[in-house]
Amino acid sequence: MRIRSAEVLVASPSRNFVTLRLTTEDGIVGLGDATLNGRELAVASYLRDHVAPLLIGRDAHRIEDTWQFLYRSAYWRRGPVTMSAIAAVDMALWDIKGKLTGLPVYQLLGGASRTGALVYAHASGADLDDLADSVHARIEEGYKAIRLQVAIPGMGGGYGISSGRASGGRYTYEPAKRAGLHVEEGWDSSRYLRYLPTMFEWARAEFGPEVMLLHDAHHRLTPVQAARLAKDLEPYDLFWLEDITPVENQESLRLVRQHSTTPLAIGEVLNSVWDFRTLVQEQLIDYVRASVTHSGGITHLKRIFEFAGQYQIRSGSHGPTDISPVGMAAALHLDLAIHNFGIQEHMAHDRLTDEVFRTGFSWHDGAMHPGDAPGLGVEYDDDAAARFPYEPAYLPTARLVDGTVHDW
Structure with missing residues (x-):
């Protein structure tokens, strides 16, 4: 089950979101969230320019192997941009596996430990x-x-x-x-x-x-x-x-x-x-x-x-x-x-x-x-998303009473 395409979708319905959409050769679609508030385009570029080309042709079944590949092979590890990009791929692969098996993801993780x-x-x-x-x-x-x-x-x-x-x-x-x-x-x-x-x-x-x-x-x-x-x-x-x-x-x-x-x-x-x-x-x-x-x-x-x-x-x-x-x-x-x-x-x-x-x-x-x-249970509406293009937005700065920049 090979990955055919990897699309990075950026939309701003009330606020900015970055979504990864993976599609297999058989047409199974998986979604992942890659949103990093105030730095959304950094993750979008990381995915689009550096990760997506590596995913084409990979086996969508191999979730753990793909996670280790993206984490270890780039050499530059950890940090919010890298880990958000890896997260998006990981979620999308779990979504695909759930759809292939006909099961919600929590069942693939061992089943429910609680009712909600x-x-x-x-x-x-x-x-x-x-x-x-x-x-x-x-x-x-x-x-x-x-x-x-x-x-x-x-x-x-x-x-x-x-x-x-x-x-x-x-x-x-x-x-x-x-x-x-x-x-x-x-x-x-x-x-x-x-x-x-x-x-x-x-x-x-x-x-x-x-x-x-x-x-x-x-x-x-x-x-x-x-x-x-x-x-x-x-x-x-x-x-x-x-x-x-x-x-x-x-x-x-x-x-x-x-x-x-x-x-x-x-x-x-x-x-x-x-x-x-x-x-x-x-x-x-x-x-x-x-x-x-x-x-x-x-x-x-x-x-x-x-x-x-x-x-x-x-x-x-x-x-x-x-x-x-x-x-x-x-x-x-x-x-x-x-x-x-x-x-x-x-x-x-x-x-x-x-x-x-x-x-x-x-x-x-x-x-x-x-x-x-089956899968994560979320669908992405392209027509609705097209009405909301990306808009730059930044987190505020906190300053103390004397003007010193403080932790936000």
């Missing part, structure tokens, strides 16, 4: 009243786990704040800006550290103990600040505290662990099992936040999760709107199959995105299922 994947939604607000409206909307939609983000008084904003409702009535948060190349946001860690515990105190009083609450600090705190916040939030029983400090300095999480029992989730900017070695072996985190799109696809993310599972660390796959429905489907199939599943991030895509990517996702009691169609 618990997902968490995002809620945000310019103030507590606004946040309350957002949380109530998520609860009415059926979510049992919700990430809370709120603008910090006196700071003029904060990470993860929704810009309002998009088409379909959904609350949306899309950080990549199309208005210009130099959008900037202010940040003040001292104000944030003073205010956030009061927000969670309010949230527990407002929504009770049963709703699972999460929060993302987005790498913006020093190790000492991170330890302080994790300790201050202990009374409010968070499901997890995410990206509490920059993950490049993994040893710094020892300090956080020494001072708090708040569960920690980290990993969305990491790309390989080797990146997680210290975090996992020293049990410095509770949830692996890697995404199937940026971590080498289903084949490699499964390795990362299995490695973490040896240390009682669970999965918590990254699932923002810059992971396309193809990437989301791949994550859900993996979520169903692995033993140490924890939770899946779910940012609902815009209606325009749903016109381009047709899925069979189902929803029940706070959990999602990818469907039982």
Whole structure:
């Protein structure tokens, strides 16, 4: 079963997506997600100019061999561009194999370990009243786990704040800006550290103990600040505290662990099992936040999760709107199959995105299922995609009150 063609598809239905489409000599089509927010064309070029020519004529059955070929033969290993490109190929090959066998991918991974994947939604607000409206909307939609983000008084904003409702009535948060190349946001860690515990105190009083609450600090705190916040939030029983400090300095999480029992989730900017070695072996985190799109696809993310599972660390796959429905489907199939599943991030895509990517996702009691169609269960509508050409978009810059560029 040889690969006949490899097409790189770039479209922008509300935001930019890069999709790889592989077609076999028998006409079987497989899709893979290669979207890297703010650097989409880098991966598109990597695939189109360097990977696609190598795929023509290869045996589509040989998923593991192809993964090792793309990872090892280029010599330049790891990194988000390389691993996103490999991920797209890997997803597409799993999609093809599922269609050839007539089975959904999760069945090929060993079958379902659960009936659905618990997902968490995002809620945000310019103030507590606004946040309350957002949380109530998520609860009415059926979510049992919700990430809370709120603008910090006196700071003029904060990470993860929704810009309002998009088409379909959904609350949306899309950080990549199309208005210009130099959008900037202010940040003040001292104000944030003073205010956030009061927000969670309010949230527990407002929504009770049963709703699972999460929060993302987005790498913006020093190790000492991170330890302080994790300790201050202990009374409010968070499901997890995410990206509490920059993950490049993994040893710094020892300090956080020494001072708090708040569960920690980290990993969305990491790309390989080797990146997680210290975090996992020293049990410095509770949830692996890697995404199937940026971590080498289903084949490699499964390795990362299995490695973490040896240390009682669970999965918590990254699932923002810059992971396309193809990437989301791949994550859900993996979520169903692995033993140490924890939770899946779910940012609902815009209606325009749903016109381009047709899925069979189902929803029940706070959990999602990818469907039982053969393969990944996602179809790509070329006619719909043609209405949405690529538009340059860039993530914003965070600056401290004195103008210093800070971690975004």
